[in-house]
Amino acid sequence: MTWRVATQPVGSALRIAPGFVATTTDDALGVQTSVTTHYEQAEGRYVIKSVTNTATRDDVELNYPTVAKVGMQAIVQAAAPRCIFVTLDDENDPKAKWLSVDQLTTAAGRILPPLVAAEVVKRGGGDARMEAVELLYGSAALAGLPPAKLLQQELGIPHRTASQWIIDARKAGRLEGMNYNAGRPAGG
16 A cells, blocks of 8 residues: 555545555464455445455365454454555645555554654644644544544543543544544444
């Protein structure tokens, strides 16, 4: 996935691929799974449109108990960060460098470096905070993960603060096209 296919604007600064196909193999289960998704603006996230399962060994039967063990939503959650892009440059500049959320993620599994996170937390409600909330919220919500939890983990803030910052970002128009509905069934 490259930034060139990220043609769908979401929020005020993110660009995403309008859809993707993610394929993975579970060697222990003996099943290869391909999940096709499309971004649905009304849902504010990637929605699974089709799933193809293929047995990778002769001793595997694709029946309900086997296929039920395939984590379709987990596949989407792992693939989505490769389909969400942001630039630190002027987005209208043809030479702007676009990075995927996956490329931003450090070896420690963090999207924001600790120094940036510390700066976002200590500043007043400025643009840096709104940009961080938009990036973190978008990377979680579009993949079907809880955004407030990601904000808490990345920024070291309480749930109440994360929720308030999300409300503030939504009021500022930073989260257009991104939604997370708590309690939505996994894989739905």
